[in-house]
Amino acid sequence: MENKSLDGLFEDLLQNESLFKNKEVLRPSYTPASLPHRTEQVNTLATILVSALRGDTPSNILIYGKTGTGKTAVARYVGIELERKSDDISIDCSVLYLNCEVIDTQYRLLANLAKHFGEDIPMTGWPTDQVFTKFKEAIDSKKQVIIIILDEIDKLVKKGDDVLYNLSRINTDLKNAKVSMIGISNDLKFTEFLDPRVKSSLGEEEIIFPPYDAEQISDILRQRASIAYKEEVLDEMVIPLCSAFAAQEHGDARRALDLLRVAGELAERENEANVGEVHVRMAQEKIEIDRIVEVVRTLPTQSKLALYSVMLLRNNGHRNVTTGEVYNVYRQLCVNVDMDILTQRRVTDLISELDMLGILNAVVVSKGRYGRTKEIVLSVPIESTRRVLLEDYRLGMLAGFKPVITAQMHL
């Protein structure tokens, strides 16, 4: 192996010219200057929000749609435009964007809101209603319209809807300020768990975002690619292929953008001057593997043990593994890593969960005289999964472990 001087290291890498002009454009956080195929939604949203410019309170809005249908982008885009316009005509109007996946408790939400209006609130310690009062005082100090965008609002609801209830009736306590909310959810049914009062107040207006089809995704990609990539680096088939893959994935534009970005990164890494079809396919695979690795890594230990049992059996030459076999191996593993042995009933549930996550395929089959069982087939790449499993400090000691596999009565 050749030794390079240290400044040669980055020197070389820098000399490979980048294929990108501006990679940020392909990230989900980017809000583009125009949104193809979402004009209808943009207009609806704008129509509802104009009243803010007249100093009135706009209706509360709920936005529904699956991941990657442009909900967040549209909401932010309209929000930016609204603030810009309100500046022009000297109306005090601000739009706040909060992601409830990150800010997932009442307290944090209120603290964040209050902080935005200059109130200094400790991260913890205060009673929740005091924070709420502070927040009200802060905004009511002057005449203004505040629009709060709550992204992934379903995450918040899971932890109780009191905040939403309080926020939705905040206007009755305010003299000067007006508050309205935009909730964004990708779960169509999440209002079912809502207090009826919150439900009706929050959902005064509802906007549904349908998935994009492959054509529409292509348009979006073309628009972004022209900003993100340098001229002529994308092969002809790249965009259609990304779109096709993403369209299969329920029309997820975010996925399409990820594909387009990762394909470019892979091409760059190989010092290619162009991004080609191969890179898109590699990107598709990489994204999928990354997803699986992440899912496996965060599995509870018991599920990891069950999964590892399946892998050991498969390695032993079994093509179709059955529940009974898995359970036998599983018990041995538990003894070895000093974990409690769960009942077979529970383990079948764990296996079903792994099935749902797409890590396994478990099908109930009848073997006639020889009973009825699940046949289990792995649907993940073995080596990378094995590595991830053994990263777990408890499973680590299982490297090289050979289970005693009882002879099959029947083959």
Add this chain to the structure above:
DNA sequence: CCTCCACCGGAACGTGAGGAGT
């Protein structure tokens, strides 16, 4: 056609952690 294997999977219940209310 009946049997009977080796599990499936529903139901009800137990337990402990954590949050809300008081």
Add this chain to the structure above:
DNA sequence: ACTCCTCACGTTCCGGTGGAGG
């Protein structure tokens, strides 16, 4: 500080079952 409630995770119990072999 206390109780009460919920929720995730597990267990126990058990009726149910598709089809190869008798």
